[in-house]
Each structure stands twice: as C-alpha cells, then as structure tokens.
C-alpha cells in the first residue's frame with residue numbers, strides 16, 4: 001500500500017487539561033495510521049507564560065500556512081484581562097461556521113436517540129466585541145453596553161453551510177433557531193435570511209424555525225426530533241453545551257470552526273482547571289474533533305474507524321474516565337481505544 005502524503009497540521013496543546021488530551025489524540029491518530037506532521041505552537045496562558053503574548057505571531061503564521069489546526073482548550077480570564085483567544089482566532093481566520101455534533105453513545109435510558117448537529121454562526125452576534133461602559137457621575141461603569149450585530153452576509157454563509165452540511169451528510173431537517181419575536185431587527189434578519197435559504201433547499205432538506213426558549217425546552221423533552229440546528233453565536237454556544245449534556249457531558253463533544261481559508265478543530269469544553277494535572281481528563285471530545293479534521297481533509301474512512309473504536313470503548317464502559325462513570329486515567333482510556341482500533 002502506498003503511504004499517503006503527510007498532512008501538516010498546527011497543534012496547539014492549550015491550557016489546563018489541554019496538553020494531556022491533545023497528546024492522547026496525537027497518539028490515537030498515529031495508531032490509526034494517519035500521516036500527519038504536527039507543527040506545535042502555543043496560545044492562551046501557556047503562550048503568555050512563554051512569550052508574554054496570548055496569541056503569538058508564530059502561531060498565527062503557522063495556521064496561515066497549514067490552514068488546519070487541532071487545538072486544546074485555552075484559558076480566558078473572566079471579566080477582565082485579555083479577550084478570548086478562541087474568539088480572536090475565529091475572527092482572524094474568519095471561521096464563520098462552528099459545527100458541534102452531539103450523538104448518544106453512552107445509553108442511560110433518558111436520551112438514547114440524540115444525534116444533533118448544531119451549526120453556530122461564529123463571527124458576529126453578541127460576540128462581535130462591540131462593548132463599552134458609560135460613565136455616570138463618579139461611576140465609570142454605571143452602564144454597560146454590548147451590541148449584537150447580524151449581517152445578511154454573515155447569516156447567509158452560516159445558514160447555507162448548515163443546509164449544505166445536511167445535504168452532504170444525509171441529514172433530513174434543518175431547524176433555524178432565533179429570538180425574532182423580541183429582537184426584531186438582528187434576530188429578525190437572521191430568520192428572514194434563514195427562511196429564504198430554506199426555500200432554495202425545498203424538496204431536498206426539510207426545514208422549520210423555532211424560538212430559542214421553546215427550542216431549549218423541546219431539546220430536553222424530545223431531543224430525537226432535532227437533526228441539524230442553525231442559530232446565532234450566543235444561542236449556539238449555549239444550546240451546544242445543552243446538547244453535550246444530553247449525550248453525557250462536555251468531555252464527549254467536539255467542535256469544528258470552518259472558514260474559507262482555514263479550519264480549527266477542538267473540544268467544546270474548556271481547560272477544566274478543577275481536574276488539570278491529575279491525568280483523569282476525558283480526551284474523547286478532542287479525539288472526535290480530530291475525526292472532524294480527518295473528514296474535512298477527505299479522510300472520512302479513517303475518521304469513521306476511529307469513531308467506531310471510541311464508541312465501542314465507551315459503550316463497553318470498562319475503561320472510561322470519571323466524568324462518564326469510570327475510573328480510568330486519560331492514558332488508560334486512550335490505550336483501550338487504540339486496542340479496539342487494532343482488534
């Protein structure tokens with residue numbers, strides 16, 4: 001068999017549990033025969049410590065060259081300090097669609113039929129970063145204002161991505177989620193664009209629209225009726241944590257940030273400071289993020305094999321990490337997945 005040409009991918013281990021779960025993922029990909037050259041780069045607190053800069057130019061230059069990155073979670077100080085590096089990376093590389101799948105693997109009798117993909121508009125909305133305080137009297141922070149910006153262009157490319165994703169992945173329905181009843185301008189524009197695009201796909205992909213609060217309730221009551229969901233930035237962020245919870249927690253759900261010129265793959269979860277350094281983090285989410293990367297570069301077959309080994313290991317529940325009810329370390333779980341791969 002001829003060996004495939006090595007793919008170059010920027011690897012950002014990240015903060016907290018990041019280095020251990022990305023190491024585990026690199027080990028799994030190697031065991032699965034993926035020929036990847038990793039260009040290791042820093043970002044987040046690790047980069048502040050090493051270079052005094054949370055997002056060094058060398059890291060940006062690497063992603064610009066490879067156009068692909070696998071990223072561990074990055075720490076963002078709450079309320080003050082530097083702005084989120086994740087948000088900065090999405091802006092820098094114009095990663096307009098955030099694809100977050102949540103699928104039931106560990107059955108618990110409550111949510112056994114979940115197979116939902118959330119496509120979140122990733123560059124605008126309330127996360128666009130237009131924020132300021134207004135001073136009143138002696139109080140410099142008497143009023144805080146954050147603006148949500150929706151553009152026809154931004155809404156259109158994210159929503160179109162969701163419909164195209166549905167078509168190419170054999171999905172049946174796209175639900176457009178919004179709050180246009182209250183936010184008539186910004187959310188109204190998103191819904192308006194969504195309905196127009198839905199019409200273009202009539203007969204090929206079913207569609208519906210739902211108000212975000214009703215959607216949140218229905219996701220918990222009857223998650224099996226959802227397929228692909230497309231929504232604005234903040235709603236997508238919140239709902240994708242909700243769908244992670246439906247399928248067993250944050251340790252299991254990955255996210256792909258897709259742009260025209262680059263794509264960054266990661267876990268939905270953060271740096272898990274409460275368990276960092278203990279060797280017990282669940283690496284599944286980043287591993288599944290790496291599978292999304294393989295899908296993205298046309299190595300879907302290898303991705304399916306890896307997913308199969310992960311799912312079998314999880315279903316067996318013998319060697320799984322604490323967050324999903326086991327006692328295995330990150331390393332023991334990774335060994336078990338690799339053993340499955342070779343079985």
Ligand code: NAD
Pocket residue numbers: 017072073074075076077086250251266267268269270271272273274275280281282283284285323
């Ligand atoms: P978190 O996702 O780090 O942790 C929430 C809970 O889930 C914790 O109890 C944690 O132990 C658990 N958890 C998360 N991932 C796990 C895993 N792989 N295995 C086992 N348990 C896991 O959320 P947080 O505590 O709100 O955030 C911590 C830091 O992470 C913050 O600085 C935040 O800004 C950052 N963050 C980064 C990203 C990212 O880089 N994409 C995403 C979310 C949060």
